[in-house]
Amino acid sequence: MWWSCNGVMCTSQKPASSIVDDELVKEIECEDGYPLRYRVWLERGPARATLVLLNGIMSHSEWFRELATFLAAQHLHVVGADRRGSGLNQKDRGDLPAANLLLSDLQRVVDREVTGQLFLLGWCWGAVLALNAAPAFGSALKGVVLLAPGLLPSTEVRSVMKGAVKHAGGKLPLIGNPLIEEMFTDRVEVREWIKNDGLALRAFTPRLLDVSQAMLLSANARLSKVSHPILLLLAAHDRMVNNEATLKAFKKLWSADVTCMRLPYNHAMQLEASTELASNIVQWLIQQQIPLPASPR
DSSP states (O other): OOOOOOOOOOOOOOOTTOOOTTEEEEEEEOTTSOEEEEEEEOOSSSOOEEEEEEOOSSOOGGGGHHHHHHHHTTTEEEEEOOOTTSTTOOTTTTOOOOHHHHHHHHHHHHHHHOOSEEEEEEEETHHHHHHHHHHHHGGGEEEEEEEEETTSBOHHHHHHHHHHHTTOSSSOSOEEOOOOHHHHOSOHHHHHHHHTOTTSOOEEOHHHHHHHHHHHHHHHHHHTTOOSOEEEEEETTOSSBOHHHHHHHHHTOSSSOEEEEEESSOTTGGGTOHHHHHHHHHHHHHHTTOOOOSSOO
16 A cells, blocks of 8 residues: 655754653663663553664664654553664673674563564664564564665665675774764754764674674565564655665565555654654554554644
């Protein structure tokens, strides 16, 4: 099913140090003892389902704040599952030891937080994590939202990352992040917010790039076997995702119910049109038999 929507710019972004009503920071001990911190946005009213948000390589859960606030108002328990070494997690900054630990971290967060039916939302590289994690959740996972998924990067992103990836093979030295604000958005105020984000990753270990590349290959290999319902939200002006290749890949799926939407925004569309995205996600969840209000208040 295809349609496009007119969106509105959301400019009420808050700085990283602000305290937001109904937002909590929690910590859980991972299987190797890593102290993992993540965000939770408290649902207003009885929780109808849990939506776990998975961020990209450079970003973190705060990039979802406006979107998460709208979704929590619709009786959703919303969790921003920051990856170890990123966002709120300062230990081993910019590093990722192994894919299995990342998947185990996510499982622990879900086990603690899930209320009602479980849905995953992956933005950018977070879509890679979502597709790698989906098989392990099995029937407990009721659906996946893929927001500007980084499964098939654009030529521009492949080009800027090529030099970094070729140096992979160890933990040190750190590699500077080649992704710049202009790749995420053409909105000046959003670029400035990203530029001044003190929690964004500006450097990675070669090991993180190794693991992320292996998970990218795994996610694309798993794609044809996905059976969970999928909401695919593409940004029409995305400089970081090859939209045509992505659409071609999803059109080949035969075992999954896929709803595709192309919206007139840039890659970081959750920072540009959080209200509209929340409305589209809520409508899709209602189609999945989740009893939610019709649209964000």
